[in-house]
Amino acid sequence: MKRALLLLILYTFFNTACTYGQIEKPAVQKPTFNVENFLKKQILLTNSATFTGERTLDGASGFLISHNGSTFAVSAKHLLGEAGGVEPEVKITDLGKNLLEWKMSPRVVANADKETINVSAKELDFSNAKNDILLLKVTSNTFDIGVLTPNFNLPSVGDKLFMIGCPYSETGCRQNSYELKFVEFDKTEALMACEMKSSVDLAGFSGAPLVDTNGEVVGVLVSGGKEGGKSYAVATHIKEIQKIK
Known part of the structure; x- marks a missing residue:
């Protein structure tokens, strides 16, 4: 994914609502994580x-x-x-x-x-x-x-994540989960690009958490969009909160 992709996603998102470091570590999945059980407690x-x-x-x-x-x-x-x-x-x-x-x-x-x-x-x-x-x-x-507990370690490319959010179209929604796959990181802006398993209108999702398969938060949704027939969510890495004292 080139920088133009994230720029396009950001531009598209804000009109409707860098250098990238590839992580070479193999993806580590936690198949025992049950997102439905995780969401029995209100988070969003x-x-x-x-x-x-x-x-x-x-x-x-x-x-x-x-x-x-x-x-x-x-x-x-x-x-x-x-x-x-x-x-x-x-x-x-x-x-x-x-x-x-x-x-x-x-x-x-x-x-x-x-x-x-x-x-x-x-x-x-x-x-x-x-x-x-x-x-x-x-x-x-x-x-x-x-x-939530923050995980300040960056996910590995291919890692499964879950975005917790609600589209405005679901008027009775308290919280839903959406499966993502981490694909790339922008070191300059501390942005995580994640491919969405299924598309959803992200209006109102700004500030929503992205959690890993340990139930720990790794990112904060700030943008999203489509490119090449795929839908992406873009999040600021949670480690950035350490700069606020």
Whole structure:
């Protein structure tokens, strides 16, 4: 896959919603992983945020992780701009002083008391957050939402992954899984290109998690599209959260 493919995917995605390092290690599959059992716990969340200047963000995706002994929410940084309906864009380095409120919950809420998560940008340093990933501190104390463990190791080419998301067309959706195959990595932008086993409209998937066959999160969906008759999902490698302190 050439750089033009990811550029085309990104261009197509943002109008409807580098150097690549080939990994030579053999794919390692975990056939015992049962994604249906994994999804018995709610993982996928959506966003509802208010910023200064009467700017709002409603929709797209996110999820929770355990990191450095605390619980954080993860989503896509590009949602702070036009792609998320936020205009003018909230610069990531100014998020702390512009964010008034941010809540995350499943798209279809079963229990508001247990499924509504409050998050904050306070005390986070975004000065090194150059790529398309967003980390927020969870301030809620009790909730019934699954918390993922990040896997900072890059998958091997050919590895099976699962994207957890919901298309807007499924109005009653809480979370679905979509099988992917990891095919390539852009070191410059920390982007993972993954071939989709079956096509799905990715509008609203920005910020959704990609998990491996250990149930650990490896990427954050930021784009997608078609090329050469195949459908692709593009995700920022989860390791990029380590640049946010």
